[in-house]
Amino acid sequence: xxxxxxxxxxxxxxxxxxxxxxxxxxxxxxxxxxxxxxxxxxxxxxxxxxxxxxxxxxxxxxxxxxxxxxxxxxxx
Amino acid sequence: xxxxxxxxxxxxxxxxxxxxxxxxxxxxxxxxxxxxxxxxxxxxxxxxxxxxxxxxxxxxxxxxxxxxxxxxxxxxxxxxxxxxxxxxxxxxxxxxxxxxxxxxxxxxxxxxxxxxxxxxxxxxxxxxxxxxxxxxxxxxxxxxxxxxxxxxxxxxxxxxxxxxxxxxxxxxxxxxxxxxxxxxxxxxxxxxxxxxxxxxxxxxxxxxxxxxxxxxxxxxxxxxxxxxxxxxxxxxxxxxxxxxxxxxxxxxxxxxxx
Numbered sequence: 001x002x003x004x005x006x007x008x009x010x011x012x013x014x015x016x017x018x019x020x021x022x023x024x025x026x027x028x029x030x031x032x033x034x035x036x037x038x039x040x041x042x043x044x045x046x047x048x049x050x051x052x053x054x055x056x057x058x059x060x061x062x063x064x065x066x067x068x069x070x071x072x073x074x075x076x
Numbered sequence: 077x078x079x080x081x082x083x084x085x086x087x088x089x090x091x092x093x094x095x096x097x098x099x100x101x102x103x104x105x106x107x108x109x110x111x112x113x114x115x116x117x118x119x120x121x122x123x124x125x126x127x128x129x130x131x132x133x134x135x136x137x138x139x140x141x142x143x144x145x146x147x148x149x150x151x152x153x154x155x156x157x158x159x160x161x162x163x164x165x166x167x168x169x170x171x172x173x174x175x176x177x178x179x180x181x182x183x184x185x186x187x188x189x190x191x192x193x194x195x196x197x198x199x200x201x202x203x204x205x206x207x208x209x210x211x212x213x214x215x216x217x218x219x220x221x222x223x224x225x226x227x228x229x230x231x232x233x234x235x236x237x238x239x240x241x242x243x244x245x246x247x248x249x250x251x252x253x254x255x256x257x258x259x260x261x262x263x264x265x266x267x268x269x270x271x272x273x274x275x276x277x278x279x280x281x282x283x284x285x286x287x288x289x290x291x292x293x294x295x296x297x298x299x300x301x302x303x304x305x306x307x308x309x310x311x312x313x314x315x316x317x318x319x320x321x322x323x324x325x326x327x328x329x330x331x332x333x334x
Contacts, residue, residue, distance in 0.1 A: 005203070005302060006322040008155055009148075013140075015204075016147050019328045020169040 078125045081173040084108065084153045085119045085326070086165040086183070086190055092117040094160055100153050103146045108153055111176045113183035116190055119157060120179055128172050137170070158326040163198035165190060166326035193331055200270065201295050201324035205305060206288040207261055209254070210316040217249055257317050258287035264308050268300045269293050271330055286317065290329040298324065 008016075082103055087095065092110035095117065100108035102121030110117040126132060136142045147169055154166040173179045183190065223245060227238045258274075266272050269291035277285055293301050302321060309319040 005298075005324075006320060008151060008323065008325050011322060013144055013147070015322070016151060017143070017169075019325065020147050020150055 079122045080125050080128050081111070081120045081175060081179055082106075082123045082128065083118050083120050083167050083171045083173060083179055083182075084150060085157050085167055086194070087117050087119065087157065087161050087163065088194060089113075089115050089117045091161050095119050095157070098156060098160060100156055101149075102153055103149045111179040111183075113180040114187060116183040116187060116194075118179045118183060119153065120173075120176075123172070128170075133170060133172065154326040154328075158201070158324065163194045164326055165193050165197065165331040166328050168328070168332075197292075197327045197331055199295055200292050200327065200330075201298065202327045202330055203269075203291050203293055203298075203301060203321060203323035203325065204275075204288060205261065205265055205291060206320045206322070207257055207286045208318045208320060209250075209284045209286055210318050217245075220245055220249070253316075254286040260311075261287060261308055261319065262289060264304050265289055265291050265301065268297055268304055273329060275329075292327065292330045295324070 011019075084102065087110075089112050092112045095108065095110040098108065100119075102108050102123070104121070104123050104127070106121035106123065108119050108121050111120050127136065150169050154164065157164045158166075173182070220242065223238060223242050227235050227242065230238055262272060262274065271292040273290045275288040275290055277288060291301070305319050305321045309317070
């Protein structure tokens with residue numbers, strides 16, 4: 001009933017990486033080493049992470065109509 | 077033997093002291109310090125070249141066990157800075173500089189653009205609104221009900237064909253409902269958010285999201301966003317959707333757009 005925002009610290013690893021690597025503000029200047037080919041890495045990771053996610057929470061419970069928040073994200 | 081600088085975020089130079097006093101620890105436990113250049117400052121920590129130079133870093137990134145705690149640490153630094161400061165431009169994971177001068181060069185060469193981004197983020201937070209299908213809830217339309225009754229009374233061959241037809245109807249109806257709730261959600265959050273960005277769906281994510289939005293919201297309007305989301309969920313209770321709100325995030329998305 002109440003929408004309890006899910007804190008970023010409760011986000012799944014996949015969501016976190018989605019934000020930090022895929023969406024993160026990329027500032028590549030000459031002086032930067034930076035992560036090369038972020039998109040490629042992200043694509044690969046995406047596969048790895050989603051399978052890990054699936055392992056960590058086997059078909060999440062019916063996310064309690066009762067008290068708690070709506071999400072079933074694991075704590076990392 | 078040599079060290080590199082890991083950059084987490086950019087803030088105003090007036091925040092340098094707050095960054096230094098935050099006593100935050102970075103990805104490898106190093107203390108987060110501010111590198112100042114004119115009106116801007118960068119929050120950085122020291123990392124080893126043996127792990128963070130281009131080749132080893134890109135090697136490490138394939139290793140989930142290596143990445144997970146460091147991604148969490150990166151976000152923790154940014155999350156704290158976002159709490160402490162009025163405006164922060166978070167940088168994506170793994171922006172590494174040779175030394176402080178490299179960071180200063182960046183702050184100098186992009187000074188105007190960074191100042192603009194900071195101004196556009198001041199006093200605002202990023203949130204993620206995702207609409208998910210409630211898998212447990214079966215769909216029941218009149219058309220479907222009629223079809224099911226017909227299947228029940230049909231001989232096997234015809235029932236098989238009708239069954240195929242039924243699958244099609246279920247899919248179409250679901251697609252239509254998904255599109256409806258996505259549009260309704262976009263409009264609802266749009267009344268509160270300054271900026272709304274419809275995210276591509278995360279391929280292969282465990283929860284079947286129908287739509288995801290990143291939204292930029294003034295910090296004092298967070299309660300309004302929460303109630304808009306609550307309202308949205310309530311109005312579609314029968315429709316079999318859940319709406320999830322995640323945040324407040326530093327503006328990873330909106331700090332980088334345009």
